[in-house]
Amino acid sequence: MLNNLTINLSSKILFIAYFLIALHFPLKHTGGHGLYLPFNIICWIFISIIIGLGLFKIGISRKIYFSKYFLNCCYGFALILIPLTYYNNEHSILSFNKIAGFGFGIILLFALKQFRFNKKDNLHLIYLILMGILIQGLLKLCTQTLPNSQFLSLISNLDFGAMAQKNIFATFLATGITISLALISLDRDHSKFKNMIIFSIPLVGMTQFYPLQSKMGYISLFLGVGIGFMASMKKGKTIAIWMGCLFFGYLIGMNINRLDRSNTDIKHSISTRISTYLLTCEIIKENPFFGIGYGNFLSTFRKHYADRKASDSSIQTIGNNNMNHPHNEVLFWIVEGGILSFLGLLVIAGGLIATLWNGRRKKGWIFLSMIIPILVHTQLELPFYISTIHWFIFIFIIFMIDNELGNEYELDATKLGFLFKSFSIICTSFNLIYFSTALHTAILITKFERTGRIDPSILVKVKNSHAWQKKYETTIMKLDLEIAKATKDKDKLSSYVNWAKNYLNHSPYLFIYYDLAKAYELLGHGEKGWEIYNQAKHLYPGVDWKDD
Template sequence: MLGLPLLWSPEALWQWNALMRVLGITGAFLFFYSLLQLPLNYRQKRLWAWLLLAASLGQIGLTSMQVFYSNAIYLLEFNPLRARPHGIFQQPNVLASFLATGLLLAIWLFTTTRNTAASLILIISLLAHSAWLVMIQSRIGGLGALAGTFALGLLCFRRKLFWLALAIAFSGAAIASLGMPEAIAGIDKSGSNVERLLTLKYSLQMIAEHPWLGWGYGGFEHEFVRYVFSEGMLPPLGLRKMTHPHNELLLAWVEGGIIALAGMLLLIVAWFRLIPAPGKTCKRVSATAFWIMTLPIALHTMTEYPLYQSAPHIFVLMVLCRMAAPEQDIQSRGTEQSYRIAASVLMVAAFSLALFMFSGLQTNAALTQTERHQLVDFPQRTARLINPWAQFKRLEYDRYVSYLLDYNQTGDIKLLQAYRPWAENYLRTHNDANTYWSLIRVYQLNGDSRNAALYRAAAQFLFPGDKRFH
C-alpha cells in the first residue's frame, strides 16, 4: 500500500525520491522477517541487549570527544561552541533518541542483573546516558526516555533494583543540569515551536484539499512552501527549507493520500501487535520490556524523520521488535535451515551496517575538509572516498558546485552545460536559493535571458528577502 501512490505521483524525480523511501521500508521488513527465522532464548536476548547498549556507549564516547577533546574541531570536524554534539548522526535529536534507547536498555539490564561487575558497568551507563540526554537538550530524546522509563516502571515497579536504577539515572540528569559544561552551546527553541505549529497547520490544510490522492509522492519539499505562499503568508526561513512535516503520518497523507495513510496505520497496528499478552513469566516480562525500548525511536518518527537519517536506528528498531516478538510462534514455524539462513543474514547485515557506519565517518570528514578548502581539487579529493553512498546527495551537490568554481578558473563552457540540467532537476524537488542564483547566472552567461527571467521570478516568489533576485 505504501508503494501504490508512486503510480500517480506527477513528477519522475518525485517518484525517485519516494521510491528510495519505499525501498528502505521494504528492506527493513525483509531484515525483520529474516530475524523472525532465528529462535532466541532469554540468554541470547540479554546478549543482544548488551551489544545494543555497547553501541550506545560508543556514541557517548564519541560525543564526549566532540565536546571535551581540544582538537575536536580539526580531528572530528565539530565545533561545540556552534552546535550541539551529535555523535556519528550529524543531528542532535537523532543521537538523543539513540541514547534514550540505550538508557532504557541500561535500566532493564540493571534491574535484572545479579552480577556485581555487570552492575558497576550499568551504573556508569545509567549516569552517562541520563547526563548526556540532558546536555544534548533534545525534547524528543527526553520525551522518549521519560515515556519508556514510565512504561518500564509499570512493568517492574515491584523490583527494588528498578527504583535504584531510576535514582541513579536521575542523579546523572541532575548533575548534568546543574553543571552543564560551558563547552556545550545552548539553544533557543522558541522559533522551532512556531515553525512546528505552522507546519502542522499548513500540512493539515494541504490534506484537506487533496485527501484521497495527495499532492504527489516525494514532492512535499517542492509543494509545501509554494502552498504556504499561495495562502498569502510570508513563511519564516525555516519553513522555506522544510523537507518533511516532522511526522510520518502527515508525510504519508500529504504526499500519497488515503492509501499511503492506510499503509502507515497498518505498520502502527503491526507494531502494537508485538506487545506480548499479559503474564508474569520471565519471557513475557522481558519481551514486553523490549517492546517498550522501541518507544524512543517510534516516538521520534512522529516528530522528525530519524529512520531516513540513520541506518543504525532502523537496525536497532528491527532488532528490538524481533526481541519483543512471541517466541512460541517463531519456534513453531522455524526449521534448522531457516535458522542457518537467518543467522547468516543477521551476521552479514550487522557487519555491513558497521562497515557502512565507519566508512560513512570517513566520507563525512573528507567532504567537510573538501568544503573547507572551497572544493579545490574536488575530483582528486573525492576519489579517495570509501563509501560515497553514505552522503550521496551532499556529494552530488558539491560536485556540481565545483563545476562552477572550475569554470571561473578555466572558462570551459562544458562545465556550465553539465551544471544546467542537474540544477534544473534539483530545483524540481528542492528549494535552494544558491542553486537558483547559480542557474540564473548560467542562463545569463549562455545568453538565455528568457529562462533566466523565469527562474528569477520563481526565486523572487520563494525568497522575497534575498537581494540577489531583485
C-alpha cells in the same frame, strides 16, 4: 564448514565488534542525512552482514522461521509500495533510500528470526547495545570533564560522530536508560557485571541531559521511564538504587556547561514546527487518496509554503533550509503515498499492538517502554534518516517483542537450501561492495569540500556516485558552470541551463536558482535571468533579498 553454532557465534562477535568498537569511530563529514553520514554507512555494513548470516542459516538448517507479525509487516509494506504505480511518481527514485531502508528493516526482522536466539541470547545482545550506549556517554563525559587531558586528543572529533546532533544523542541515551530499567524486570540473572551496566546507564546517561537541553530527550525519557515504572514487575531496593543513579547523574550534569538557546530561538523553532505540520496537513487534504507522489515532498512543500506565505503574511517564516521531511514520520508517508501508505503503517503498527496485547500484557508494556523514546522521536523529527543505529535498535527491540510474545511458524526449506546459501552470499557481497564504495565516496567528497573545493581531481576517484546521488550531481554541475563562466563556453552554459531547469522541478535549491539566473545572464538572456530570480524570491521569502 559453517554450522548453526558457528553462525550464531559469528553474529554475536559482530555485535561486539560494532557496538564496542565501530560505533565509536568519529568520521568527519559535511553534514546531511542518510548515506551522506559515514557512520550510517558503517551501520549498514553491519546490518548487511547480519542479514546475510540469517539468510545463510536457512540454507544450513533447511527451515524457515517467521511470525504472524512478520506477515503483517509484509502486507503493510506491500500497501506502501503500491503508490509507486501512481501517475505522480516521476521522481520516486529520490525516495529509493527511504523505501529501501524500510524494506531492509523488515528483512532484518526476518533474518534475526532465523538465528533462533533464546531469551538468554537476546539479553546478551541487548546488554551489548547498552554497553555501546554507555561508551558513547562516557566518551562525551570525558570531553566535558577532562578538557586538558591528553585523552581528549584521541576523541576530539566526537562532534563528527553518530551522536553529534543533540536530539539524536538525547534519545539514544533515553533509550539506553529505559532499556536498563526494563532489564531489572526482564532479566532474572543479575550478576555483578550486569548490575554494573544497569546502574551505570542512568548514572552516565543523565549527566548529559542538562548540558544538552534537549526537549526531545526529556519528553522521550519521561514517557519511556514512566511506562516502564508502571509496568515494572520488581519494586524495592533495586529500583531505589536505579532511581538514585538517575537522580545523582542529573546532579552531576548540572555542573557541566549547557547548550543554551535564547527564548526567541526556542519560540521560533516551536512555531516553525507547528507551521510545518499544518502546511503538510493542508497538502494532505488536497491529495488525500494518491498523495503527492514519492520523492515530491521537497518541491511540493516549498511551493505550497511560498504560495500560502504570499497570500497570508502572518504565516510563520520557515527559513531557507531545504525541507526534505515534515519532521513527523507518519505525515511523511501519508503526504507522499496517500491513503494506502497510511493503511500500510496501520497494518504494521496494529500487528505490533496485537502482539503486545495478546501476550503477557505486563511484560508487553515493559517491552513497549524500551522503544518509546525512539518512537516519540520519529513523530517530532527524523531520527532514522540521521542515525541508522536508531533504526537498528528500534528493529531489534521489535524483534525481541515478537520473539518473546508473538506466534511463530515454521516451513520446511529442504529443497531451498542451496538457493538461500547462494542468495545470501550474492546479496551480502553486493551490499558490502556498495556500502564500502559509498564510504570511500563519502571520504573523497568530504576531503574535496573541506580542502576548499580546489582540487576536482579528487572527484574523479569516486566509485559510487549513486550513494551520493544529489550531492555528487550538484557538485559536478557546479564545477561545470564555473568552467563555463571562466571560458565563456556557451555550450556548457546552455547545458547547465537545461540541467538546472529539470533539476529544479524536484529539488528547488536556492543556490541552483542563483546559478541558473547567472547562467542566463551570461548567455545574454537577462530578462529570463530576472524571471528565475523572482521565482526564487517567491519560493524563499525568508531570504534578505537585495535587488542589485
